Amino acid sequence: MSEHLERIRKVQSLLQPKQALLLFANSYKMRNRDVEYKFRQDSNYYYLTGISEANGILFIRKDTRIHFCLPKNKQEEIWTGVRLGKEKWKEILNLDESYELQEWNFKKLELLINIETLYYFFGENSERDKEILELCSHLNKKLRDGKFGPSRIELPLFLHEMRMIKSSQEISKLQEAVKITQEGHIAVIQAAKHGMYEHELEAILESTYLKHGAWGGGYGHIVASGKNATILHYTNNHDILKDGDLVLVDSGAEKDYYTADVTRVFPVAKKFTSVQQVIYEIVLDVQKKAISMVQKGVKFWDIHKETIKNLCIHLKDLKLFQESLDEIIEKELYKKYYMHKTGHWLGMDVHDVGTYYENFQSRILENGMITTIEPGLYFDSLDDSIPEEFRGIGIRIEDDILVNENSPINLTASIPKEILEIEALKS
């Protein structure tokens, strides 16, 4: 049985008799006149179906699997590609009922009769939301006929819970994405030189990913040279690389719906300057300590707290703070140099699904979870209160870590991050 079908069965086992899950595939989105964005299936829908065909509707009850798909249509398929058709869909997902999309309008009311709780991702598509609400209210006017419709719509967060714990197949897919990501990062470290544009490095990343069969980047490539690295989500990528500058590259390939998320920083010239080295080694030290904490049973937010503390100790050593360690942490003074969190879940989405808190307490790490670890230090280029030598330096080092008992597995360990390794790539 395919892993996707196993997941559908798992969902069915979680549903009570008067509950149903309703999940919509993505549809094509317009970029501009007659031009569509490259199609990317909805992650939850793909997680359950493994099929990247647009516009489908999946309806699951404890005892029934129903799907609505795009109809076979020679004329339209000539333009947009071959469709599976309802017979094939039925076979792949072992469906009880397989329909073409035009049937949805006739069937939808009947499907929701006597469902108490409808699991549906409310709030993602306002037209769909309106349609679902109208169906519910229409049905609930039929109470005297002995019929009722959903009185509760709940987000199917159990899907997110399932996605948080990665199977060995999912981990293998992410490892494939990492291999391709590694090729891209090494290629840009080697190619970067004085006078090139950031977007030339971006082109190398994307072409390397595509060449190796990835979908492309799992998110917008950040190629930030010099002071641009202090802009956290810099994606303009049109500046010129200059000797003496560092380049921060935050980029990951997406392969088979799993994306890596990796940040590396390297000099445009052959070597880091001594000041750059000092800051880099601080971030690297703190990052390694954070990675070692990614263990089963550890509170997710403790890693961030510890990272803040370790960074603050270094910042004090650099004489960037006169205040006590406690004061720097309590008043969040460190946010002047470190303003983001230390990590996030990773998987099908770069900022993957799953909660970070449970009952207002930090989530506890479990085997199979994957988190990024990405501390950084950023020195505003225009801030006179910062020693001049540090201004404009931005460093973040990011790896993807799998929770595995007490031995964290760094999935991206093969992408060089030691100063000597990076400089060796440039020699």
Ligand SMILES: [Mn+2]
């Ligand atoms: Mn990240």
